[in-house]
Amino acid sequence: MLVLGIDPGTAVTGYGLVRQQGSRLTLVGCGGIRTAARQPAPDKLRTIYEALLELMGRYRPACAAVESLFFARNVRSALTLGQARGVALLAAVQRGLPIFEYAPREVKAAVTGYGSAEKEQVRGMVTRLLRLPDLPASLDATDALALAICHCHGAGGGQGRRLLASRRGVRAGRAAWRALKVP
Amino acid sequence: MLVLGIDPGTAVTGYGLVRQQGSRLTLVGCGGIRTAARQPAPDKLRTIYEALLELMGRYRPACAAVESLFFARNVRSALTLGQARGVALLAAVQRGLPIFEYAPREVKAAVTGYGSAEKEQVRGMVTRLLRLPDLPASLDATDALALAICHCHGAGGGQGRRLLASRRGVRAGRAAWRALKVP
Numbered sequence: 059m060l061v062l063g064i065d066p067g068t069a070v071t072g073y074g075l076v077r078q079q080g081s082r083l084t085l086v087g088c089g090g091i092r093t094a095a096r097q098p099a100p101d102k103l104r105t106i107y108e109a110l111l112e113l114m115g116r117y118r119p120a121c122a123a124v125e126s127l128f129f130a131r132n133v134r135s136a137l138t139l140g141q142a143r144g145v146a147l148l149a150a151v152q153r154g155l156p157i158f159e160y161a162p163r164e165v166k167a168a169v170t171g172y173g174s175a176e177k178e179q180v181r182g183m184v185t186r187l188l189r190l191p192d193l194p195a196s197l198d199a200t201d202a203l204a205l206a207i208c209h210c211h212g213a214g215g216g217q218g219r220r221l222l223a224s225r226r227g228v229r230a231g232r233a234a235w236r237a238l239k240v241p
Numbered sequence: 242m243l244v245l246g247i248d249p250g251t252a253v254t255g256y257g258l259v260r261q262q263g264s265r266l267t268l269v270g271c272g273g274i275r276t277a278a279r280q281p282a283p284d285k286l287r288t289i290y291e292a293l294l295e296l297m298g299r300y301r302p303a304c305a306a307v308e309s310l311f312f313a314r315n316v317r318s319a320l321t322l323g324q325a326r327g328v329a330l331l332a333a334v335q336r337g338l339p340i341f342e343y344a345p346r347e348v349k350a351a352v353t354g355y356g357s358a359e360k361e362q363v364r365g366m367v368t369r370l371l372r373l374p375d376l377p378a379s380l381d382a383t384d385a386l387a388l389a390i391c392h393c394h395g396a397g398g399g400q401g402r403r404l405l406a407s408r409r410g411v412r413a414g415r416a417a418w419r420a421l422k423v424p
Contacts, residue, residue: 140322
């Protein structure tokens with residue numbers, strides 16, 4: 059099973075692809091989708107959306123894992139983060155991927171055994187669990203890889219994961235939208 | 242000039258299409274894109290995105306107007322609102338529409354002459370300015386129509402508007418994204 063972890067952000071959206079075969083986890087790819095600071099917000103969103111669509115089309119992961127509605131410093135940064143998360147979810151649902159979400163504590167606990175682990179500790183364990191010679195080249199991808207690993211661990215035991223959108227939901231749940239009102 | 246006002250929201254995304262000919266404003270269409278409460282978040286985003294794409298394709302507005310990064314009650318609602326706003330901006334940028342944003346105070350001032358006007362007053366003035374026999378059938382659309390009117394007024398005087406994404410920006414601003422790192 060190939061799992062895509064996504065860590066949305068306006069400046070950098072991290073992604074990590076992890077294959078699970080039995081208890082063995084392998085890194086398939088990881089990196090960051092970077093936007094230029096000078097780009098207007100809608101163009102950044104388009105860059106993120108199209109890069110994720112391309113990634114999903116190229117690697118055909120079985121599912122996607124994202125952080126559950128996360129904590130933001132303030133309302134303004136929450137709005138900006140929400141925009142990036144919105145186009146990431148849109149890309150996944152358009153590719154028909156089931157989407158799972160995990161709380162930050164769950165991710166840390168799944169990777170390090172400790173829900174309040176520091177970033178360094180998470181990074182170290184991601185490296186060990188994926189048997190990498192070194193820390194992931196792209197630090198942007200650490201959280202995304204941790205998310206993918208968290209899903210692989212949970213997918214065995216089934217505990218702690220929450221389904222945000224299933225394949226069936228994608229097909230069945232489409233709401234009709236009101237016809238235009240032209241007086 | 243045909244202007245599309247968008248008022249994004251996860252449950253209802255209001256839209257309003259206003260045509261400006263000289264100083265004359267005409268309602269072309271308005272309504273709300275409604276999602277079902279039981280739909281998972283990604284499906285709601287898809288519904289909003291696809292409905293907006295369809296609207297823009299059918300009516301070919303010259304530009305879109307949205308509220309500037311607005312105020313949300315709390316971080317959680319800001320994240321949810323941000324997701325809806327994200328897919329709305331994505332749809333507009335993919336259709337090559339210049340996007341303008343206005344602060345809530347600017348919208349109220351443009352429509353009623355008073356930046357702290359009540360909702361009722363805004364609704365009344367939208368009805369009068371568009372010479373409607375009655376309040377817009379869809380209350381969902383009032384804010385979207387006010388946004389479109391605000392842009393029409395501003396487009397004459399040119400003051401108060403802020404360009405979020407231009408046609409040129411859409412073409413030129415695309416950032417390359419890092420190649421996948423496969424160790």
